[in-house]
Amino acid sequence: MGSNLYLGLVHHPVYDKRKETVATAVTNFDIHDIARCGRTYGVEGFYVITPLESQIQLVERLIHHWVEGGGAAYNPTRKECLSLIRISRTIDEAAKEISERWKKKVTLVVTSASRHPKNIGVADFRQALEDLNNPFLMLFGTGWGVTEEVKDRCDYILEPIEGKGYNHLSVRSAVAVLLDRLLGDRTC
């Protein structure tokens, strides 16, 4: 399983600290950690979503270094996971690419750190993923999370990871926990 699941790391449109809509900068550690997790759990692709030309070039340079450049020989395991990465300028562009590849509309699932009346549970999503004929794009917001407009147009909003009265995981940790809950060994 996992081969019908794609990850999307959204740098725009997301909120900043004051709840204004911004485009965040790409974080090197996000790219590496999420690609490594994605490869570990067998996801099909990892979209880095940013409209900023400078950030697109940064990600392209990073991928080139590790997949074709000096990094590929230095650390072949990094090459293996970073080749999962695709770059897209918008959520729509990523969704369109997946839908065209599958000849079927991709289901958009957004994650969030807060509860929402439309939340679906992890178990429901895990079950949906078992239908390998349908592709899913799971979106993670950087900054202070994706905007309400993004949530409104997604098909599903996944329930948050509940902490013990504290709810401030990094996006890197949230990806790791959710991939393990969705695709990891539930018997251990």
Add this chain to the structure above:
Amino acid sequence: MGSNLYLGLVHHPVYDKRKETVATAVTNFDIHDIARCGRTYGVEGFYVITPLESQIQLVERLIHHWVEGGGAAYNPTRKECLSLIRISRTIDEAAKEISERWKKKVTLVVTSASRHPKNIGVADFRQALEDLNNPFLMLFGTGWGVTEEVKDRCDYILEPIEGKGYNHLSVRSAVAVLLDRLLGDRTC
């Protein structure tokens, strides 16, 4: 649960790429991500273990900034998690401090990315943690993992997170996944 569990991030003794024993540099993202995870899952403390004076000063500066300095007002949630951090020069020093606080010998549990004949399962460790009268220190290696000597002297070696033929999670992701497996909601 979790209040009898401590995390230890080991910077020495660990292996480098050539399996030589080294002291790695402290990584800012490790400290923040693991502290945020630790606070989310309710662990009792987070030991940053390094013998290097320069690295100790770096961590002290980081904690000072976020717990007492300008960062405390800028982001109070960061203050809340980074106050979990303790610094110790060796694994022994961390273990001794916990044992003295609990007036009971701490159980050392080491994590690893590879299988080991002495592995215990996550379910066994989760059950052990239910005895809140006993403290546990769970160690994570940086670099290419803790040395064999460390494994030999720990009480338990936790089974690795099994990927789909790929086994190269960042230490930040490994902490997130294992805390969720040990202390997170297993019903979802």
